[in-house]
Amino acid sequence: EAGVTQFPSHSVIEKGQTVTLRCDPISGHDNLYWYRRVMGKEIKFLLHFVKESKQDESGMPNNRFLAERTGGTYSTLKVQPAELEDSGVYFCASSQDLGKSLAKNIQYFGAGTRLSVL
Amino acid sequence: QKEVEQDPGPLSVPEGAIVSLNCTYSNSAFQYFMWYRQYSRKGPELLMYTYSSGNKEDGRFTAQVDKSSKYISLFIRDSQPSDSATYLCAMRGTGTASKLTFGTGTRLQVTL
Numbered sequence: 325e326a327g328v329t330q331f332p333s334h335s336v337i338e339k340g341q342t343v344t345l346r347c348d349p350i351s352g353h354d355n356l357y358w359y360r361r362v363m364g365k366e367i368k369f370l371l372h373f374v375k376e377s378k379q380d381e382s383g384m385p386n387n388r389f390l391a392e393r394t395g396g397t398y399s400t401l402k403v404q405p406a407e408l409e410d411s412g413v414y415f416c417a418s419s420q421d422l423g424k425s426l427a428k429n430i431q432y433f434g435a436g437t438r439l440s441v442l
Numbered sequence: 443q444k445e446v447e448q449d450p451g452p453l454s455v456p457e458g459a460i461v462s463l464n465c466t467y468s469n470s471a472f473q474y475f476m477w478y479r480q481y482s483r484k485g486p487e488l489l490m491y492t493y494s495s496g497n498k499e500d501g502r503f504t505a506q507v508d509k510s511s512k513y514i515s516l517f518i519r520d521s522q523p524s525d526s527a528t529y530l531c532a533m534r535g536t537g538t539a540s541k542l543t544f545g546t547g548t549r550l551q552v553t554l
Contacts, residue, residue: 328485355540360554367486367530369541380541404537415485423539426474431517433478433485 328434349418362412448545461518463532472533
């Protein structure tokens, strides 16, 4: 079974440009999460999809960030326009459901997209 | 103040040593507690997952949760060079409050 896949693995862009990150969750996982790690800081939550609906977007830093999950499968995170402080590693995670079963609500992480804004 | 505090290390130990990694937290709503391991340029990989207080053992790894003290620990017995990685504690609430709150991670180096 394939794990969580993220594209690209690394992106270097200039300030003011647009970048789109993609995440393919594990097949059958309804829950998809985006997190971000800025250098020297902890991994921080950005938002959570249940299927195609945004369950929690409390961690999105500002309106330059737009996340979508059309059809409830893969998700994209667009940053437009990118700023220097957006540099970091963006992780995607997915889980099967939110019930009491520990096994089913484990969040599996992708390898991340390293974003460098120059 | 951060919700989860974790000593960033680095922590260097000889092969075979017992390693103790710890996190403290402030949010009483946290009920699920996890330890992830992250190798360089890889994503976090789940090591241990516990609900509420108590101990859980899996091979060389033991996770402890003390909710009264808001303190969690991960012990690694007979540490190996392959255990060299960053260890992240993470926690979450119940039900739909499923977002994970992470510590900064502790970098561990196990030397020969």
